[in-house]
Amino acid sequence: MEVTVDNWKLGLEEVKKAVQGAGFISIDAEFTGLGSRSTVLANTAQCVYDGIRSDVNNYPVIQLGICAVHFDERLNEWLAKPFNFYVLPKSVHFPETAFNPLLERTFSFDASSIRFLQQHGFDFGKMFNSGVSYLNITDEAIIREKYTTKLKALRIPKHIKPEDKAYLDDFQKNVEEWMSGVKGSGTSADSEKPVFEFETSKSSVQRKLVYEFLESHDPQVSFVQDPFADSSSQSKIIRLKYHPDKGDSLGLTVSERKLLEELDCILSDFRGIRTLFDILIEAKLSLVVHNGFYDLCKVVSQFHCDLPESIKEWKTLVHGLFPCVIDTKRLARVLNDRVVQESLDKAGTGLADSVESLKKRLSATKTASMPVLRDEFGKYNDESSIHEAGYDAFLTAQLLLLMVAHDTNLPNPELAAVLHGSLKSNRFLSTFSNQLPVTRCLTTSWIDLSTEAEDISHFLNGGKVLHVTGDSCANNMRKVVSRLTSKSEASVRMTWSSSEPECHVFISRAKSSVDSNGNSNAHAIDDLVKSIVELCATHQWACKSLDPTDFHQNRQDHLHSKKRRLTDSPT
Template sequence: MEVTRDDYEKDDSKLLKDIVEAIKTAQFVAIDLEFSGVQRKTNVLGRKQNIRERYLQLKEGAEKYQVLQFGICTVQYDETEATYICRPYTFPLCPVTDPKWQMEREYTYQSSAIKFLSDNHFDFNLLFSSGVRYLSHEEEKYVRDKEEKAIGGIMEDIHIEESQEEFLKSVVNELQAWIDDPNPEYDFINITGPNNEINGYQKRLVHQVVRAKFPELVTMSRSKFIQVIKRDDEQEATVLKERKERSDYNIKKGIGLRYVFDALKERKVPIVGHNLFGDLIHLYRTFVGALPPTVEDFAAKIHEDFPVVCDTKYIATCEGHQSGAASNLQTLSDTLNALLYPSISLHLDHQMGANVDHNAGYDSFVTAKVLLKLITSYQSRLGEGKEPAAEKKAREGMVEFINLMGQYDPAHSDQAAAQGDELLLPPFDSRVWNGLKNRLRVNGTEECVVVLDTIDEDGGVKLLL
């Protein structure tokens, strides 16, 4: 399901509530992102990068390139139908914020990324015409602070140029004469400049001089003049309340897609992705704010927000050697399609059309299927073995199975078709997940993996490198 701005932001729309409810009831949520570019690996003379260096490289990429699409797929087992119901959503992200906030975002595109996405039918115009808006937590704070100052009339004084001193003197005299007039013609006065023309700078000066010299007056900016009226505290309170309500409404609209991210975080739902390390970095930058300076700090924050994460890239390569091609998402999906169990179904409202390759929602659905079938395959090999070596042996068997299946047509394998018969996804706190969850594959580095759930002596997360 592709979610556009009109679907998402309607005041009477149930869509966001439905998405949040799907997250709350999900056993896990698979995610995928599409980017405007990918940071190239930095060459290190004579050796591979280490994890700390790779994090800084990916951090730089997340600060330069943007998330164009955010895909999630909620997964819930339906006991009546004996199948896993998948609900994939694709969210195009709109880069433009409310013009009143004057908060520009700089967008950077990598030519090769544009070509790749274009070749896969990506609609760049959709981002601007119908993309869902968003504010990170950091951006929301900036906007709220700015709005609070504007609503409260808190403006910094600006320098008064010598050429404007005579203009301001005439403004003060005009206002004082209006105040002193016992029977003014109107209950307001309009202030403009020479020849009935006033620019933005002069408007700021009028606001400034009235604040300083006439606190009993209120200024209101108009297109060609500043209107000044006498302060009415009751009316001011009403106007202030209306402004705050309007501002809060606009900010809530602007937060937009971040509500989905916040629901994932608040629910602490297990997060599943393929090659997840980079996606988590981009998610943090997009919906939280500035990235932590070190990989250790980043890992601690991610583990706090998402206590369970599963990287299907890591699970598929957890033991033994496997080529990069054999462990990419689509190849894994094609390989594992031979497994008949568990049953996996798309919800009727989430059917996919044509040209869905490299669509974030579709790829999140594929990731969900891969996890279900990987773990089913692993469980079928783990059996009832209790000895410590059983888990390692089962992981080796699963990886060997994936490698072998990639060498011939899996549709002809009776053994593959029987794998996982009647096995279901185990709870994430069961022994099945030992050594599989909270491991992120980072190929091309010395360590190759980040482990998120090791506890140090002080009870905090210690990153294993």
């Protein structure tokens, strides 16, 4: 089902219905670009996260796909309801004010990404004309604070004499000191005693400034003129009284509070996709993604709140929003099934190719259970929508069902019980959930959302670091390592220098601890190290083994030192 601003309310209601009966949901997103991608491996997952966070707003989500999947016991089949949302980053304006816009959005387009989307039928006209807006929690709080502050600032006359401003400042100080005292003393609302009494200035300008201040200062304070004062006097006697039962309205006047209520209506319309995201959060269903680290950073930033500085805080945030996240790319590694892995490797990174390849490989089995599309969700029964976010979310759901059905060999009812279960009671889910693959990172190939620990323990535990030096060693090593890794249960990452004839090869066990036959693969790292050492001997390259922990710490120290030099250098 395609959703734009034209059918937004209907689409939102359909999502609510679909999610209420779902066993799990899958998501996918399309962006205006992927941002800067370093050719050098990051040292830690935090470094990868820093790179994503640095330009998270530059290349926003412009299409969000959601697929709700549930098992129909009566029909004994899986039913899928995919949704495709066009998203538009909109600036927030408030009509008839002197301080537009309240939030200005600017973003970038990557030429290759836009060409890719256009080739696959992305409708940019529909995005700009009918895309649904969004407003995260952080942006909304900033807008409210900015708007309230500017409303108050408008009360102060632009042209005020120094002596009049000094009088008003002194008066404000006295009133605020009095207010601080009476609020702390717990003065009752029915007290008849005038709490504060003063005589105004004889200047009509200064009296006007005082009245304007009192009208807008605090709704818990009322003021009256003394009816028995000399009416011929230019100065006036004013009495203030505190009313704790009236509540606090941010110190705004009645007209200003009305404008703030109008702002609430505008912000409610601008929340858009965030309202949808809140529905997914409240459902607490398993969230399925494919290679979803980047996607989750983007959607959380746009549709929930600004990203925290550390990946540790980000993991805690995401785990709180979605207690069970399943990444199908990571799942393929954990299951360590030859058929699944070969299907995904041969198909490359394309979801459609991966699903189609896996379908063919599993066509002879009875476990390849695929979700069915019905009624208004039948658009994706053909493959004409490849790389549309809604279709890719549907493919992600298919990929999960194919892999889990093949691995467990369970019929649909039992399979539904596995995928619908909670993490606490589901041993199968707990083995691979909340693990997200991380690319181009030296010290880890995945992160664990369920722990605050740094994601290097599974890498340093039993990992090996080799320092190789020699002419053309980096280029040749990259070619050979790719071939060796495809046949090994270990994983390899490399870093090299463009100016020095050297490279570092880091080897870890990235897959499960047993192979497809149930045998231990603890020997995989040693076997791969042996192959690389033999390769170095053949090319007459020097090869030295380094301690992983020391190597990691040395790289960290080097990065911190480099950062300090950049910070301390004169501009």
